[in-house]
Amino acid sequence: MIDCHAHTNMSYCAENALTPEIYSDLVKNNTEVDAVYVTDHGMAVYFPSEMAWSWQYITDSRIFDQHKDWGNRRLEEHLANLAKFRNNGVFPGLEVEMMHDGRLTIDDPFRARIDILIGSVHYLPIDIEEDRNLILSDWKRHTIELINSGIDVLGHPFRWINNQFPVSRAIVREIVKEAKVAGVAMELNGHFVVPTDIDMLQEAVELGVPISTGTDSHTIAETGDFTYHLATIRQAGLSLAEIKLFTPKRK
Ligand SMILES: [Zn+2]
Ligand SMILES: [Zn+2]
Numbered sequence: 001m002i003d004c005h006a007h008t009n010m011s012y013c014a015e016n017a018l019t020p021e022i023y024s025d026l027v028k029n030n031t032e033v034d035a036v037y038v039t040d041h042g043m044a045v046y047f048p049s050e051m052a053w054s055w056q057y058i059t060d061s062r063i064f065d066q067h068k069d070w071g072n073r074r075l076e077e078h079l080a081n082l083a084k085f086r087n088n089g090v091f092p093g094l095e096v097e098m099m100h101d102g103r104l105t106i107d108d109p110f111r112a113r114i115d116i117l118i119g120s121v122h123y124l125p126i127d128i129e130e131d132r133n134l135i136l137s138d139w140k141r142h143t144i145e146l147i148n149s150g151i152d153v154l155g156h157p158f159r160w161i162n163n164q165f166p167v168s169r170a171i172v173r174e175i176v177k178e179a180k181v182a183g184v185a186m187e188l189n190g191h192f193v194v195p196t197d198i199d200m201l202q203e204a205v206e207l208g209v210p211i212s213t214g215t216d217s218h219t220i221a222e223t224g225d226f227t228y229h230l231a232t233i234r235q236a237g238l239s240l241a242e243i244k245l246f247t248p249k250r251k
Contacts, residue, residue, distance in 0.1 A: 001226050003036045004116055004153060004248060005095065005187065005214025010040040010078055012049045015219040020085045026224045027089035033224045035089040037116045037248055038082055039214075042096035042105030045078065046071030055123040061099040072107050079113060091115045091250060095155055097122055098146045111150065116248040118187070118214075119146045120155030128164060135164055136171070143175060147182045153212040153246065154179055156189040158196045169199045176203040185209065185246035190228040191216030201236040201243070210246035 006023060007014040023036040043052040046067050057063040075094075082092045093116035096104040104119065111117060126138050139161050147154055157175060161167050179186050186204050188197060188211050204211050217223045233240060 001032060001213055001229070002034050002245070002247065003215050003217070003224065003226075004093070004212045004246065005039050005118060005155065005189065006036050006217045006223065007040055007095075008038055011044045011218070012041075012052060013044075013218055014040075018217070018220055018223075020082055020090055022220055022223060023090045024085045024088040030224045032226065033089075035091060036223075037091045037093040039093035039095040039116060039118050040078070042094050043122075045075050045094070046105055055125075057099060057105070058097065058123055059100050059125045061101050061103055064099060064103070064105065068107055072110070075107075075110055079110075091248065093118065093248070095120055096151070098142065098149060100125075102145055102149060104149055104151075112251065115250050116153060117151045118153045118155040118212075119149060119151035121146065121160040124160060132165055136161070139164075140171075140174075144178050147175075147178050147184050151184060152248065153185045153187050153214075155187050155214070156192045156194070156216070157186055157200065158194050159189070159192045162194040162196060167196050169196075169203075172196050172199045173203050176200065176207055176209050180207050180209045185212040187212045187214050188229050188232065189214050189216050190225060191218065191222065193228060197232050198236040201233060201238060205238060205242055205244075208244060210244045212246035 008018050009016050026033050079092050092114045094106055094114050095118040096106050158167050213229050215222055
C-alpha cells in the first residue's frame with residue numbers, strides 16, 4: 001500500500017527521531033509499503049511553534065504574509081532534503097489548513113512542486129457552545145470550500161466534527177458527493193480513528209470516489225502500519241479490490 005500521509009520532525013507534533021531516512025528504510029525493508037508521501041504541516045513550515053499552535057493565522061492571514069518568506073525558505077530546504085530520497089520511494093507533499101480568506105498555508109508556487117496536497121481541518125474559529133446546527137453549517141461551509149481549493153485529498157474528513165458530536169450518514173454522503181464533483185480523494189486516516197470511517201468507505205465506493213490511505217504517522221512506531229485501514233475495509237463489508245485507491249501523480 002501507499003502511505004499518502006506521513007510526518008517527519010519538521011512537524012512540531014512528531015517524534016524528533018522521525019526523519020525521511022526512516023521512511024526510506026521502511027520502503028526498502030517493508031514489502032507492504034510501496035511508497036511514502038511526506039506531508040508535514042503547512043503551519044509547522046510557515047510559523048514558529050508558538051504561532052503555529054495559536055491558530056491566529058486562521059482568522060488573520062496577514063500573519064501568513066508576514067511569515068511567508070521565512071516559511072518559503074524552510075520549505076525550499078525541506079524539499080531539497082526530501083529530494084534525496086525520491087529514488088527510494090519517498091515523495092514530497094504537504095498537509096495544509098485553510099485560512100478565513102480561502103488561502104491555504106502554502107505559498108501557491110509550491111503547489112506545483114509537491115506530489116500531494118492534503119487539506120485538513122485542525123481548528124475552526126467556532127464557539128463550540130453554539131447551537132449544533134450552526135456549528136455543523138460553519139464546518140460544512142469551511143469543508144466544502146477546502147474541497148474546492150485545489151487540494152488532492154481531504155485529510156481526516158470528519159475528525160473535527162466527530163469531536164463535537166455524532167455525525168449522521170447523510171452528512172457523510174453530502175461531503176463525499178462534494179469530493180466527487182471536485183475530483184478530490186477522501187482519506188482513511190489511521191492516526192485519527194472516527195466512527196464515520198465505515199460510512200465514508202461505503203459511500204465512497206458507491207459514488208466512485210477515491211480513498212487515500214494514510215497512516216498520518218507522528219512516531220516511528222506508527223510508520224507503515226495499515227492494520228486499521230485493512231480492518232475497517234473488512235468491517236465495511238468491502239474488499240481492497242472494490243476500493244478505488246488514490247495514487248498521487250508524481251511531478
Ligand atoms: Zn491532520
Ligand atoms: Zn497529519
